[in-house]
Amino acid sequence: MGNRLSKIYTRTGDDGSTGLGDGSRVAKDSARVSAYGTIDEANCAIGVLLAAPVPDPIRELLTRIQHQLFDLGGELCIPGHAAIHDADVDALEHALDGYNADLPPLKEFILPGGGEAAARCHLARTIVRRAERETVTLSRLETVRPQPLRYLNRLSDLLFVLSRVLARASGAGEVTWNHERR
Numbered sequence: 001m002g003n004r005l006s007k008i009y010t011r012t013g014d015d016g017s018t019g020l021g022d023g024s025r026v027a028k029d030s031a032r033v034s035a036y037g038t039i040d041e042a043n044c045a046i047g048v049l050l051a052a053p054v055p056d057p058i059r060e061l062l063t064r065i066q067h068q069l070f071d072l073g074g075e076l077c078i079p080g081h082a083a084i085h086d087a088d089v090d091a092l093e094h095a096l097d098g099y100n101a102d103l104p105p106l107k108e109f110i111l112p113g114g115g116e117a118a119a120r121c122h123l124a125r126t127i128v129r130r131a132e133r134e135t136v137t138l139s140r141l142e143t144v145r146p147q148p149l150r151y152l153n154r155l156s157d158l159l160f161v162l163s164r165v166l167a168r169a170s171g172a173g174e175v176t177w178n179h180e181r182r
Contacts, residue, residue: 052116
C-alpha cells in the first residue's frame with residue numbers, strides 16, 4: 001500500500017497537473033485522468049444507489065463491484081498496472097445471466113425510473129457508460145488492456161438489468177417509452 005495522506009492539500013496540483021500512481025505528472029484534463037475520474041464518479045453513484053433500500057444479494061454484489069471499480073481506477077492511474085482480470089468480467093456475466101433469467105423479454109424501451117433504487121441504478125449505468133467511452137478514448141492514445149473495457153461494458157449491462165429487477169421489486173414497475181404519445 002502506498003503512502004497514506006495525512007495532509008489533504010499539497011499545492012502540487014495548483015498548476016493544473018496531477019500525479020499518477022507511478023509518480024509521473026499529467027494534466028488534470030488528460031484522457032487518463034478523465035477515465036479514472038469518471039470511474040470514481042461511477043463508484044460514487046453506486047454508493048448513492050446503496051443508500052436506498054436494495055435486496056441484500058444486490059447490495060453484496062454492488063459492494064464487490066465498488067471494490068473492483070476502485071481497483072480499476074488504480075489500474076488506469078498506474079500505467080502498466082493490471083488489476084481487473086478475465087475472471088472479474090466472467091463474474092459480471094454470471095451475475096448478469098442470473099438476474100436477467102427471470103425478467104420478461106423487452107418489447108419497449110425503458111425510461112429511467114421505476115422507483116428510487118431503480119432510478120439511482122439507471123444513473124449509475126449512464127455514468128459507467130461514460131467511463132467506458134472515456135476509457136476507449138484513452139485506449140486510442142495510450143495502451144489500455146482489454147479487460148477494463150470489457151468490464152465496464154458488462155457492468156453497464158448489469159446495471160441495466162439490476163434497474164429492471166429493482167423496479168419490479170419496488171412495486172413501481174418499469175416505465176416504458178411511449179413513442180405514440182403525441
